[in-house]
Amino acid sequence: EIVLTQSPDFQSVTPKEKVTITCRASQSIGSSLHWYQQKPDQSPKLLIKYASQSISGVPSRFSGSGSGTDFTLTINSLEAEDAAAYYCHQSSSLPWTFGQGTKVEIK
Amino acid sequence: QLQLQESGPGLVKPSETLSLTCTVSGGSISSSSYYWGWIRQPPGKGLEWIGSIYYSGSTYYNPSLKSRVTISVDTSKNQFSLKLSSVTAADTAVYYCARQRLRSCAFDYWGQGTLVTVSS
Numbered sequence: 001e002i003v004l005t006q007s008p009d010f011q012s013v014t015p016k017e018k019v020t021i022t023c024r025a026s027q028s029i030g031s032s033l034h035w036y037q038q039k040p041d042q043s044p045k046l047l048i049k050y051a052s053q054s055i056s057g058v059p060s061r062f063s064g065s066g067s068g069t070d071f072t073l074t075i076n077s078l079e080a081e082d083a084a085a086y087y088c089h090q091s092s093s094l095p096w097t098f099g100q101g102t103k104v105e106i107k
Numbered sequence: 108q109l110q111l112q113e114s115g116p117g118l119v120k121p122s123e124t125l126s127l128t129c130t131v132s133g134g135s136i137s138s139s140s141y142y143w144g145w146i147r148q149p150p151g152k153g154l155e156w157i158g159s160i161y162y163s164g165s166t167y168y169n170p171s172l173k174s175r176v177t178i179s180v181d182t183s184k185n186q187f188s189l190k191l192s193s194v195t196a197a198d199t200a201v202y203y204c205a206r207q208r209l210r211s212c213a214f215d216y217w218g219q220g221t222l223v224t225v226s227s
Binding site: 001032034036043044045046049050055087089091094095096097098099100101 | 153154155156159167168169170171203208211212213214215217218219220
């Protein structure tokens with residue numbers, strides 16, 4: 001099973017700051033890495049697919065990068081509505097797995 | 108607009124079987140472009156993939172749950188279902204159904220989720 005480890009677990013950020021969340025895979029997964037946002041009491045929402053491909057309707061301040069074992073989700077100029085938990089997910093091999101999540105709080 | 112809606116009992120007794128159904132509207136479950144999956148989230152914790160099914164009935168299960176899980180599809184009702192047997196308190200979670208793109212395997216549409224509590 002491929003283990004995804006996110007860092008940090010928690011981040012408290014001021015609006016307009018840049019946020020960087022990393023996801024490290026226990027073995028190479030190519031670009032088969034996707035990012036989700038989960039706001040409190042809501043279901044997850046797909047933000048980025050295949051490590052860096054944007055999703056229609058997602059604000060352009062969200063971007064992703066990486067390949068192999070190391071991936072990054074970047075939120076440029078954080079807005080108050082971005083307070084949420086963020087999860088990475090690998091689809092390189094079964095069983096599909098998720099990272100443990102990173103909670104982003106607005107200061 | 109595609110919508111997914113989970114339904115089923117919110118309370119299940121230990122050792123019994125948890126049964127949930129996901130009804131898909133605004134699109135066909137028989138599309139060849141998607142899997143249909145179940146994911147759960149214990150209170151205050153992260154996401155765990157349970158399993159997925161293709162409209163033909165092909166299934167993929169998380170090995171950690173495989174001995175207790177059955178996922179089935181009813182194309183005539185545009186529904187797919189989850190059964191989890193021999194439940195314990197550790198199975199208490201919000202259960203989500205979701206659409207999964209065949210090529211990327213990303214989950215692009217999710218239901219609102221339903222809390223299932225295992226307690227006597």
